Amino acid sequence: MPSARFLRKAKLTVTISGDVVNEIDEIAKEKGTPRSQVMEEMLRDWLLQSKKKMIEKDIETYYLSLTEKENKxxxxxxxxxxxxxxxxxxD
Structure with a gap:
C-alpha cells in the first residue's frame, strides 16, 4: 500500500447542512487553515475513532466468548x- 503522503488528493462534492458548514468555517478561521484541510482532519479523526471502536468491539466480543475456565x-x-x-x- 502506498504511503499516505504519496496518494493524490481527490476533489469531492458533498452537501452539508449550513450549521455544520458554519462550524467548519469557524474552526478553519481559528486555525488559519483552508476549509478542505479542516474537513480532511475531521474525516481522518473520525476514521481513526471508527477503527478504534471496531477493535474495541472485537476485543469485547473475544472476552465475552471466553469460558469460565479461560477467564480464570x-x-x-x-x-x-x-x-x-x-x-x-x-528495580
Missing part, C-alpha cells in the same frame, strides 16, 4: 504479568 486463566496471567511489571519498574 486470563485473570491468573494478568496477575503474573502485573507482578512482573511491578518488579521490573521497582
Amino acid at each position: 486463566e486470563d485473570k491468573e496471567w494478568t496477575e503474573i504479568v502485573a507482578e512482573s511489571a511491578k518488579r521490573t519498574w521497582d
Whole structure:
C-alpha cells in the first residue's frame, strides 16, 4: 500500500447542512487553515475513532466468548504479568 503522503488528493462534492458548514468555517478561521484541510482532519479523526471502536468491539466480543475456565486463566496471567511489571519498574 502506498504511503499516505504519496496518494493524490481527490476533489469531492458533498452537501452539508449550513450549521455544520458554519462550524467548519469557524474552526478553519481559528486555525488559519483552508476549509478542505479542516474537513480532511475531521474525516481522518473520525476514521481513526471508527477503527478504534471496531477493535474495541472485537476485543469485547473475544472476552465475552471466553469460558469460565479461560477467564480464570486470563485473570491468573494478568496477575503474573502485573507482578512482573511491578518488579521490573521497582528495580
